[in-house]
Amino acid sequence: MSRTRRTGNFSLGLDFGTESVRAVLVGTSTGEMAGESVQSYRSGVMDESLPGRSRVRLPPDWALQDPRDYLQSLKEAVRRVLRTSGVKPGGVIGIGIDFTSCTMLPALGDGTPLSAVRAFRDEPHAWVKLWKHHAAQPQADRATRIALERREPFLSRYGGRISSEWMFPKILEILEKAPKVAGNAERFLEAQDWVAWQLTGLERRSSCAAGYKAFWSKRAGLPPADYFKALHPDLPEIVSRKMGKTVLPPGQKAGGLLPGWAGVLGLPPGTPVGVPIIDAHAAVLGSGVSGENEMVLCMGTSTCHLLLDRKEKPVRGMTGVVEDGIIPGSFGYEAGQAAVGDLFAWLVRSILAKPDGPREEAGIFSRLESRAARLRPGESGLLALDWWNGNRSILMDAGLSGLIVGLTLNTKPHEIYRALMEATAMGTRRIIQEFESQGLPVLKLHAAGGLAEKNPLLLQVYSDVTGREIRVPRSRQVCALGAAILGSVAAGSPRGHGSVHEAVRAMTSPGRISVKPDPGRGAVYEKLYGSYCRLHDAFAPGGDTVMKDLREIRSRILADPKA
């Protein structure tokens, strides 16, 4: 199976996704992909029960993982990519990591995950809480409310709202629901930082995850202890004694590969391991962006909008701005749409798919796609507000919901499909407009991620709706490439790179697929976008309350079995 031996310097990128880890070996001088290997997590996403023989059932909104899976899958993926790529172990000069976030766990002081301790094996709160574990919504709402009441300035860096996906709501959930876990845990940390700790023996925190998901700021530090105390009396002690203090920017060397791991992986001991980065944020680097005014859309089940700038500006409607969050010396701005790929999947899986299973899903998708592609803008007669999972940016309101208007007895599924695509494109245009109106011009637009790679129609719709050229990197694995870029930075000159900027320039290809707006389609979309904005404002907070009313009535009924 082994290929020709490759010479030169390579960086190992480890891309920890929701279902699997991908290992890539990337040449540090030109960015060529020498090898790639994917290994699923043995227990995947646990959303119904704990793994193995455990009978413990999980409530809805839960999503856990087994931290041992990360190490096991990483071992197999790395060994395989070394074997199949023909890269000599000595050619691997550094290791970079990107990871979903906030994916967090409680651990002992030596790094042992609490879920690996026999006494806590049947305790759901002892396991890794995956980014999409949404059971901490009440805690998130309380954290927002109290921050507003106390006029905490940190909240403005997060667009005024704390997400249930973030670190502190998840810790609060453990404190409240499983005080024994909270009491016995000696560390609370991001899974990405835990993996780097396992590999290097040193506990470091990434400024990316700490900044975007855990209220940390390079200049302002953390919110005051009083705030944490108002959330829970035990929280200040957790913050001061059970969470890492050494926060470093992604790509800085976290440490050297421990001899034990070096043996297991077949790599030189001491190989530099970079401080990790969040997966969507790695896409910025993998897309070849390291400067200002270029927005990267990382498009998957949801979309992240990322933009770098030299200054900090409190932008309304963003989900976070973090200094050193993506690249040292820059402020990384993040906005988002909470349902994009998920929205299309909803139409196909929940509404259209046949009752007898998901096998036809791919067929339905491709039929919808080819029919939707033949529609001209405006031909469906439909317009939608893409808020099926709430509106993350620019309204920061998870209580909003989806709307379709223009339905007639002739409306067909592919017309709805296209209307949903257009709605997400208009949501992105609204975000760009908001950034620009607040002094952050978007001169170039890049798209990356699974949806961007697989869906040319979607890119054309985005280009036509925004009236902008959209650039898609030729590499299909921009997150993993971003991780490899960080590995080369951790290695440093002369074999690696002296800075993230230098590594991005060297390791990403300027050539990329470009989708340009069709000038004939602009006028209709201009008009439709006007209507979208009118509806947007009509149902935004301050407008008609029907979306909130419906949600509130529904929750009340679901909570009352006698209603």
Add this chain to the structure above:
Amino acid sequence: MSRTRRTGNFSLGLDFGTESVRAVLVGTSTGEMAGESVQSYRSGVMDESLPGRSRVRLPPDWALQDPRDYLQSLKEAVRRVLRTSGVKPGGVIGIGIDFTSCTMLPALGDGTPLSAVRAFRDEPHAWVKLWKHHAAQPQADRATRIALERREPFLSRYGGRISSEWMFPKILEILEKAPKVAGNAERFLEAQDWVAWQLTGLERRSSCAAGYKAFWSKRAGLPPADYFKALHPDLPEIVSRKMGKTVLPPGQKAGGLLPGWAGVLGLPPGTPVGVPIIDAHAAVLGSGVSGENEMVLCMGTSTCHLLLDRKEKPVRGMTGVVEDGIIPGSFGYEAGQAAVGDLFAWLVRSILAKPDGPREEAGIFSRLESRAARLRPGESGLLALDWWNGNRSILMDAGLSGLIVGLTLNTKPHEIYRALMEATAMGTRRIIQEFESQGLPVLKLHAAGGLAEKNPLLLQVYSDVTGREIRVPRSRQVCALGAAILGSVAAGSPRGHGSVHEAVRAMTSPGRISVKPDPGRGAVYEKLYGSYCRLHDAFAPGGDTVMKDLREIRSRILADPKA
């Protein structure tokens, strides 16, 4: 096959629907159903091409019928019901007719349909235009505009808008698109009047169809010749010379059965034939309603709301008010919802049904039904405006469209199904509210028609949403029963009845199914109805124009192949 001989007096009701004619024999003293027979029209609804070997294709929005089918199907249905019911020919004392409307045709002076004349066989405009032939929309719009410009008072009897389904838009379409047909036609008439003419040899017009569909009023007559001239220079001559002048109320004797037809049908020559009635309006009689303050919902693909009153009040948002339109001496008020059964069929057929055919439709309907029945009010989290086919009442605006709000990634088809049911129920509540606010109290609510007979969940939703008891007649064929009632009135005393009131009292059963509102559900629906009304007004004319904008953009694009 023949049953025991039945004695007594029976009326033959002929119910001409969209696809078939139903013949019933009903005892005139107690209303017992002695027999029933249905015969489909050979050519059904022609919406793709003319019948037989003709290659003539029809554009979208067209819907034609072959007038010979009415006579052929009537002959077979009547013969069969006589044979199987055991009623002796001499026991049949009268014939009543109900019919879809405005279903019209051009004919020669002797009653020969123009489509039966060899020279016009391949001319689509020579055939019967079925009620749902919608190609005369431009003519209808022009007729409305000119009536508004001229401030024609007749328009207020029709809620301010002329429908493309009515008589004059259809005549105008013939005048403009097929002047040869218009020139050669010697009569333009309702198919119901044509059938009665065939049976009796006398050309009479029903005040029901003339009033609701052709601008006629007992007191005001027709609009002035100048108005017709403004629509088309040749129209005044058609009105004065080619349309019947003898307008009689339904149930009055139109004439006696011609000997030729008596032989064909096996009935006594001279059997009284009553002046016909529109099918939905026959449901009022068949539901046992002949007095004031009782609204009948005739629920099928669309819903008609019918109410009798002794006075004429120009009610906003109705589709028509006609003196003698249903019962002599009363004003019949009509309002309507343009898509009800059609809306549920859209969800199942156009959105959910599997690509491999309509066989599973019934299964999908019954699954949706049982799941939707388990939902509590408000549990779906959805709210819809039921305007998929425009809003007939109370907004009289065919350019409006459907809207759903509250959609989430968890929304399921049965939740949408229930939301659509609730939306049509709220539309009906809005209509009742409008009637009541204008001095027409609705003290009792009746439901009839296919949807009411087959869908107990729908009735419960209507009852819960309106907060009213809903009565459903025990007879399943209320339209045909209404026709038979008119046949007994045409026969007159002593074998039949001296008045429609008397016949309704004698021939309908006071016992009926009653659906009562569940008091526990009222509060939630009260709240949801408030939201519905807010959305209703927000998108009504004068509110947000997005529905009109989308429709206008779509029409412009469809009209321009290069767009």
